[in-house]
Amino acid sequence: MSNKGIEISGRVFKYGDNVDTDQIIPARYLDTSDPEELAKHAMEGVDEDFAANVSSGDIIIAGKNFGCGSSREHAPLSIKGAGVGAVIAETFARIFVRNAINIGLPIIELSGFEAKTGDEVVVELRRGKIKNLTSGKEGTFTHFPEFLSEIIQAGGLMESVKKDLSEF
Amino acid sequence: MSLGRNIYKNRLNRKRLNKGDFIKIEVDVILSNDITTPLAIDAFEASGITKMKAADKAVIVADHFTPNKDIASAQQVKKVRDFARKWGIRFYDAGCGIEHTLLPEEGLVVPQDIVIGADSHSVTYGALGAVASGVGSTDVAAAWASGEAWFKFPEAVKVVLNGSLEPYVSGKDLILYIISQIGTDGALYKGLEFCGPVMKELSLDSRFTMANMVIECGAKYGIMEADHKVVDYIETRARRPYTLQPENYSIDKDDEFDEILQVDCSKIDPQIAFPSSPANCRSVYSIEKTPVDQVVLGSCTNGRLEDFKKAAKIIEGRKVCRDLRFIVIPSTALIYRQMLESGLMKIFADSGAIISPPTCGPCLGGHMGVLAEGERALSTTNRNFPGRMGHKNSFVYLANPEVAAATAVAGYIAAPDQV
Ligand code: SF4
Numbered sequence: 168m169s170n171k172g173i174e175i176s177g178r179v180f181k182y183g184d185n186v187d188t189d190q191i192i193p194a195r196y197l198d199t200s201d202p203e204e205l206a207k208h209a210m211e212g213v214d215e216d217f218a219a220n221v222s223s224g225d226i227i228i229a230g231k232n233f234g235c236g237s238s239r240e241h242a243p244l245s246i247k248g249a250g251v252g253a254v255i256a257e258t259f260a261r262i263f264v265r266n267a268i269n270i271g272l273p274i275i276e277l278s279g280f281e282a283k284t285g286d287e288v289v290v291e292l293r294r295g296k297i298k299n300l301t302s303g304k305e306g307t308f309t310h311f312p313e314f315l316s317e318i319i320q321a322g323g324l325m326e327s328v329k330k331d332l333s334e335f
Numbered sequence: 336m337s338l339g340r341n342i343y344k345n346r347l348n349r350k351r352l353n354k355g356d357f358i359k360i361e362v363d364v365i366l367s368n369d370i371t372t373p374l375a376i377d378a379f380e381a382s383g384i385t386k387m388k389a390a391d392k393a394v395i396v397a398d399h400f401t402p403n404k405d406i407a408s409a410q411q412v413k414k415v416r417d418f419a420r421k422w423g424i425r426f427y428d429a430g431c432g433i434e435h436t437l438l439p440e441e442g443l444v445v446p447q448d449i450v451i452g453a454d455s456h457s458v459t460y461g462a463l464g465a466v467a468s469g470v471g472s473t474d475v476a477a478a479w480a481s482g483e484a485w486f487k488f489p490e491a492v493k494v495v496l497n498g499s500l501e502p503y504v505s506g507k508d509l510i511l512y513i514i515s516q517i518g519t520d521g522a523l524y525k526g527l528e529f530c531g532p533v534m535k536e537l538s539l540d541s542r543f544t545m546a547n548m549v550i551e552c553g554a555k556y557g558i559m560e561a562d563h564k565v566v567d568y569i570e571t572r573a574r575r576p577y578t579l580q581p582e583n584y585s586i587d588k589d590d591e592f593d594e595i596l597q598v599d600c601s602k603i604d605p606q607i608a609f610p611s612s613p614a615n616c617r618s619v620y621s622i623e624k625t626p627v628d629q630v631v632l633g634s635c636t637n638g639r640l641e642d643f644k645k646a647a648k649i650i651e652g653r654k655v656c657r658d659l660r661f662i663v664i665p666s667t668a669l670i671y672r673q674m675l676e677s678g679l680m681k682i683f684a685d686s687g688a689i690i691s692p693p694t695c696g697p698c699l700g701g702h703m704g705v706l707a708e709g710e711r712a713l714s715t716t717n718r719n720f721p722g723r724m725g726h727k728n729s730f731v732y733l734a735n736p737e738v739a740a741a742t743a744v745a746g747y748i749a750a751p752d753q754v
Contacts (some may be wrong), residue, residue, distance in 0.1 A: 185519055185612070189720045193727075194699040198400065198407035200374040212722055232520040235553065236720060237699075238455040240374050240471040261524050261555055262455055266471035314357035314485070324485075325382035328477045332384065 175252035175273065176289040177224035179282045179299075182213055184230035188263070191234065191242040200241065202248030209245035223250035226288050228280070230256065234263025243267045253290050255280065255297075268315055269324040280306040336584050337491040337591040339466045339526040339558045342447050354593070356488040363465075363575075364444055365389060365478045366452030368434055369397040369408070372415045374472035375453060379479060389482035393424040393475075394434075394443060399695045401429035404702035422479075432667025432693045435459040435547060435635035440667055442572030446561035446579055451475070451484045456635050456717065458554065461546035462539065463569065464561030464580060466526075469550060489555050490593040491526040493586060496533035498601030503751050505645070506541030507637060507715070507735035509533075510548040511606040513598060515616035523553035525593070530560070530586040533600045539564050540641035547636045548717050551613040560586055605750055607713075608733035611721045619738055619750045626658070629712040630743040631724075632736055633664025633691070634698045637715035640670050642736040647682045649740035649751045655687040656746030662704045664691040688743070700724045706731075713742045 190212030192205055199205065210217035210227075227246065233256035234242055243266045246254065253273040267274045273292055282288055286301035297306045311319065321327035344352055346360055367375055372395050387393075395415060400408035412429070419426035431437060435456050438444050446464035450457060453475045460467035470484060478484050496509065514521070527549050529542075537545075542559055549557030559565075561579050569577070589595065604618035632638075632646055643665065655661040663683045665671040671693060674680045683690055689704075697704030698716040706712055706725030711732065714724065719731035732748060741749045 187720045189699075189718070189723050193722055194370075194399075194701055197370045198405070198411055200377055212727055232523065232553065235519060236455065236718065238371065238453055238457075238469040238471055240371065240453075240473060244374070258520060258523060260520075260553055262469050262471060265474060269471055269473035269477075312357065318485075324473050324477045325378050325384070325480075328481050329382055329384055332386075332481060 174289055174291050175224055175226065176287070177222065177226050177252050179284055179286045179288050180214065180217060180221065180225060180227050181282060181284040182227065182229040185232045185235055186213055186229050187236035188234060188239050188242040189236055192239065192245045197239060197241055202244050205241050205245035206248030209249040218249060221249045221251065224252040225250065226252055226290065227254045228282050229254070231258050233259050235260035238262045240266045240270065243270055243272045247272045268318055271319060271323045275308050277306060277308045336586065336588045337526070338464065338528055338560065338580060338584055338586050339556050340489070340491055340591065341584055342449060342466045343486070343488060346449060352488045354488055354490045357485060358488055359483050359485050360449060361482055362451050362478055362484050363392060363448040364450040365393045365475055366434060366438065366450065366454065366457055367395050367472065367475045368399055368454055369401060369412050369415055370399045371453035371472045371475070373411050375476040376414065376418050378473045378476040384480045387422055387479050389479055390422045390424050392482065393479055394438065395419050395424055396427045396431065396434035396437060397429050398433045399699065400701050401694055402692065403429065430668055430692050433635045433638060433695055436639060436666040436670070439463060439543070440572070440669055442569060442574045445569060445573050445575055445577035446565065447577065451478060455550045456547050458550050458557050459543055459547040459635060461549070461556050461558040462542035463565055464559060466556045466558060468556050487524065489524055489526045491528055491591065492522060492594040492596060493592040494527055494529050494596045494598060496529060496531035496598050496600050498599045499533065500536055500600055501604060503605050503737050504603055505735050506537055506544035508603055508606045509600060510545040511608050511613065511616050511733065512603045514548065514552045515614045517552050519552055519612055519614045521552045522549065525554055527554045527557040528586045529557065534559065538641055539568050540639040543639065544636055548613065551717060605735055605738050607738070607748060608719055610719050610730040610732065613717065613719060613733060619734070619748065622748060624747050626747040627713045627732065627742060628710040629660045629662065629704060629706065630739050631662045631664070631697050631704060631712060631714040631716060632739045633666060634695070634716040635666060636717040637736050638664055638666030638670070640673055642715065643674055643679050646736040646740035647679045649737050650686045650744060651682050653686060653744050655743045658746045659743065660704065661688045661743040662691060662697060663688045664696060665693055667693050697724055713739060713748055715739050
């Protein structure tokens with residue numbers, strides 16, 4: 168993953184609390200693990216038009232407990248496959264957090280940042296800054312803890328494990 | 336004293352760990368299933384890692400879309416089966432059972448284990464005194480390779496179950512009630528640790544049901560002490576040596592907990608979780624007449640022998656209402672046989688139930704009972720999110736096995752003493 172200092176910019180897709188993994192990618196599509204196939208049905212349970220409207224770099228902003236429910240890694244994978252640059256939520260369900268970090272989908276815990284669907288937003292991951300270009304409002308967030316940054320910087324969990332194993 | 340946190344500390348040989356600390360820790364069991372293993376295989380193979388340190392700890396269960404529901408799932412299961420053979424991983428094929436009932440039954444989890452599973456309901460093993468957490472597929476692939484997983488050292492919440500159980504109330508109702516009190520994110524990132532006088536009243540099957548559903552309030556794990564009921568259960572099953580927790584690790588002691596939740600079980604009626612959240616609970620006695628199109632009795636939540644015994648008591652000698660389908664799914668092959676031998680199967684068959692081989696099937700809207708638009712089901716499973724069991728405009732009500740049996744007879748949601 169290449170978020171070192173990079174900027175993510177795109178349009179906002181705004182959702183509410185408790186968007187669960189069945190809504191992010193319904194179980195009937197779990198007969199594949201191809202991100203592009205999964206992307207065709209991303210967020211289908213909350214927003215049928217999401218897959219058709221999303222473009223690279225766009226940003227999901229949601230409320231509390233985003234990604235609750237099953238452990239399916241297909242959920243962050245479908246979102247990443249759809250080109251989403253980052254997911255911002257007030258809180259995330261814990262397995263979703265792991266999965267997102269392990270596969271390199273940037274997630275940001277942030278409450279109260281004002282934005283509505285369609286707004287243009289820029290996120291600077293490294294500096295912990297976010298700006299709504301449409302409204303001019305700005306916000307800040309805390310960067311990932313060191314431990315998680317290392318996983319991300321290694322290029323995901325498998326790369327970091329590979330590095331560890333080769334050091335034996 | 337927090338049992339879960341001490342299992343982590345002992346494993347790492349650390350006296351102090353602070354909540355929020357990140358740890359890498361050796362795990363004992365690495366579980367995945369027919370849906371989550373393909374992604375783990377992809378991650379493992381893409382990494383270029385050529386050795387598996389922990390193949391002997393890995394367990395794969397084909398239970399979600401099995402017996403294969405279509406060509407795509409057949410391909411997927413084949414990929415998993417071939418991979419398991421190649422690496423010598425313990426593999427349970429179609430029909431063996433649903434993972435979270437099967438692993439304890441097979442003696443694969445023992446007290447004080449650290450278990451990860453690429454399935455959110457891996458928390459079920461907390462009923463045996465293990466710290467068990469749901470993770471993702473890449474976590475599984477990484478653990479196959481390294482034998483380890485990463486965790487954030489959690490806060491722990493002590494849940495004290497006071498009072499006693501009312502008629503027709505079991506583990507399902509207690510956990511639904513607790514979720515309705517604290518909300519679906521009420522225990523996010525935290526461990527729940529259960530104790531109190533009611534623990535003694537709860538059968539192991541009821542405890543599995545409770546531990547199974549702690550994820551529905553976001554918990555990292557839900558743990559219970561390994562008492563004599565646990566010992567009786569695992570004694571003849573355990574495939575590894577085990578030790579029970581040290582005397583002084585009683586969850587009852589107050590220290591080390593960040594929060595304490597007192598629950599008066601005496602005032603809990605059989606619960607119905609209304610669509611579309613497990614936290615949306617009401618007493619079965621307080622609801623309006625609600626007809627349903629389907630009743631499902633089974634799953635890793637309530638598909639164990641005791642669940643079928645209780646339901647059979649209600650349905651024996653009666654007929655399923657002709658306006659609905661009643662689907663009964665023993666959650667493992669062993670339970671299936673026990674139901675045959677004990678005559679339970681006949682009771683359900685005589686009532687007009689549809690009896691399925693062990694599978695997750697309808698629980699996740701996979702197969703064997705998918706709902707059409709507008710249909711309603713009452714189910715003993717654990718989730719009723721929008722579209723969970725089929726069409727996105729279909730509705731699921733969650734309840735215990737006795738309420739399921741009563742509902743199957745009545746045609747609308749009912750308590751056993753209402754039919
Ligand atoms: S029965 Fe349902 S909840 Fe349990 S493992 Fe299967 S799909 Fe998941």
